[in-house]
Amino acid sequence: MKKYIYILIFALLLASCDSMLDENARSVAAETFYNTPEEADAAVLAPLNQLRGEFDGMSFPTMQEACADYAYGRGSWTEMSDYEGLNTSSNVTRAGTIWNNLYGAVRDCNIAIGRLPDASGLTEGQKTAYIGELRFIRAFSYYYLVRLYGACPLRTEQNMKEYNMGKSPVEKIYEFIVEDLVYAAANAPEKARDSGTPTRYAASALLADVYLTLKQYDEAAAAAAKVIDSGKYALTRVTTARDFDKVFAPDASSAEEVFYMKNENSTDSNGWPYVMICAHPKAMVNGQHMLSTGIGWYGIYTTADNEFVRNWDEADLRKEFNLLPFNFGLGNNTYLFCKYYDPNALGKNGAGNDWPVIRYPDVLLNYAEAVSRKNGAPTADAMDKLNMIRRRAYGYDPTAVSPVDFLLADHASLNDFLALLVREEGYECMNEAKRWLYLCRQGVAADVIMRCKGKEVKAKHMIWPIPVTEFNYNTGLDESKDQNPGY
Numbered sequence: 001m002k003k004y005i006y007i008l009i010f011a012l013l014l015a016s017c018d019s020m021l022d023e024n025a026r027s028v029a030a031e032t033f034y035n036t037p038e039e040a041d042a043a044v045l046a047p048l049n050q051l052r053g054e055f056d057g058m059s060f061p062t063m064q065e066a067c068a069d070y071a072y073g074r075g076s077w078t079e080m081s082d083y084e085g086l087n088t089s090s091n092v093t094r095a096g097t098i099w100n101n102l103y104g105a106v107r108d109c110n111i112a113i114g115r116l117p118d119a120s121g122l123t124e125g126q127k128t129a130y131i132g133e134l135r136f137i138r139a140f141s142y143y144y145l146v147r148l149y150g151a152c153p154l155r156t157e158q159n160m161k162e163y164n165m166g167k168s169p170v171e172k173i174y175e176f177i178v179e180d181l182v183y184a185a186a187n188a189p190e191k192a193r194d195s196g197t198p199t200r201y202a203a204s205a206l207l208a209d210v211y212l213t214l215k216q217y218d219e220a221a222a223a224a225a226k227v228i229d230s231g232k233y234a235l236t237r238v239t240t241a242r243d244f245d246k247v248f249a250p251d252a253s254s255a256e257e258v259f260y261m262k263n264e265n266s267t268d269s270n271g272w273p274y275v276m277i278c279a280h281p282k283a284m285v286n287g288q289h290m291l292s293t294g295i296g297w298y299g300i301y302t303t304a305d306n307e308f309v310r311n312w313d314e315a316d317l318r319k320e321f322n323l324l325p326f327n328f329g330l331g332n333n334t335y336l337f338c339k340y341y342d343p344n345a346l347g348k349n350g351a352g353n354d355w356p357v358i359r360y361p362d363v364l365l366n367y368a369e370a371v372s373r374k375n376g377a378p379t380a381d382a383m384d385k386l387n388m389i390r391r392r393a394y395g396y397d398p399t400a401v402s403p404v405d406f407l408l409a410d411h412a413s414l415n416d417f418l419a420l421l422v423r424e425e426g427y428e429c430m431n432e433a434k435r436w437l438y439l440c441r442q443g444v445a446a447d448v449i450m451r452c453k454g455k456e457v458k459a460k461h462m463i464w465p466i467p468v469t470e471f472n473y474n475t476g477l478d479e480s481k482d483q484n485p486g487y
Contacts, residue, residue, distance in 0.1 A: 096467030134190030250352030268347030275351035460486025
């Protein structure tokens with residue numbers, strides 16, 4: 001069974017100093033804690049545990065999926081599908097909690113990064129490896145912060161005692177993210193040290209995505225190629241729709257895993273509550289309840305009328321695997337998202353499915369995009385990487401030519417190929433909390449949402465508000481000047 005190893009003593013040390021103002025207590029804890037591999041292990045698990053709040057929990061995945069072209073939010077999540085910004089207290093509060101989760105992870109990384117060089121019981125190689133893991137987690141956290149909130153305070157191990165801090169420009173934050181990921185790609189372990197800890201290949205995979213955001217296509221292609229050429233990852237073969245359970249079921253362990261947020265179903269508190277959002281009390285998958293207790297909030301759904309869904313080939317095994325026809329009161333054309341289900345979950349929040357934050361298909365898609373943008377047109381290599389994903393989707397060997405292959409001659413222009421990538425990314429990564437940010441990075445979010453859902457994306461919806469609590473306690477920010485537009 002997959003599980004995090006939570007080290008209680010470290011949690012207690014940090015829990016006593018939740019306020020970032022309490023730097024003295026944190027410094028004492030840091031100075032006395034990082035002298036053995038076990039203590040350094042705990043230092044890495046601490047920021048990962050910070051991310052297990054509303055970021056890895058319920059709010060972030062649901063908010064992202066409700067924004068996707070193929071999904072609709074229900075209840076308090078409906079606002080996300082209206083594309084008018086965060087206007088209700090529910091979603092403003094959720095966005096604020098996610099901000100706190102991400103900065104909590106940054107804080108814990110900064111403490112450990114600042115103190116590990118002085119650890120007396122670790123070799124230099126051990127120190128750089130642990131710091132590589134921590135710098136990945138810190139870069140990961142900032143990458144979400146800068147995309148969700150824009151310019152924000154750049155807190156590092158050098159300035160972590162300076163609480164009152166203004167925004168850093170987006171460009172400076174991205175420079176910092178790249179520096180952290182380059183270090184992590186060179187120094188983090190080749191193999192995950194523990195379940196859910198990052199590797200140098202996870203850093204390279206994330207770096208490829210960051211470079212694409214920065215339009216640095218040579219660098220993006222090279223970073224993705226490092227992951228592909230490692231030979232450590234592969235697409236799982238499937239012949240039926242249910243075979244995808246080998247990738248996404250609670251007990252799944254596949255060669256597609258690059259970096260996942262890990263969950264377990266042995267206790268309610270360690271499970272993934274997002275599955276609760278997807279489930280309905282009476283919905284059955286493969287003859288079993290989506291959750292063992294027969295509960296669910298069905299906070300997101302889709303319909304057969306949605307253009308994305310309507311145009312999806314029925315022969316594509318991913319469609320049957322991802323979409324469960326179910327009438328929950330809106331008519332017979334609605335679907336639940338059923339990629340994740342756990343009939344053995346303990347309690348409503350106990351689903352053991354992992355969040356597949358970075359999978360091998362993400363790397364293949366990014367490589368294909370980077371090579372094509374660098375070249376000015378798709379190459380045979382880029383098309384083959386996309387076809388690997390498509391072949392698998394139809395039950396063919398990903399590594400062999402198949403009858404469903406896209407032909408380069410039919411998609412020879414860069415724009416045609418990018419449109420193909422956008423479509424296939426949605427089919428492959430449905431319900432993985434990636435789609436909205438992917439559409440935004442491609443610069444097509446507004447057009448795609450209008451085409452699929454008939455909704456105008458307001459400018460303020462492209463970025464979230466900085467939490468009021470940050471302005472209350474950080475005098476380096478002036479709410480009248482520094483709050484994001486529209487809020």
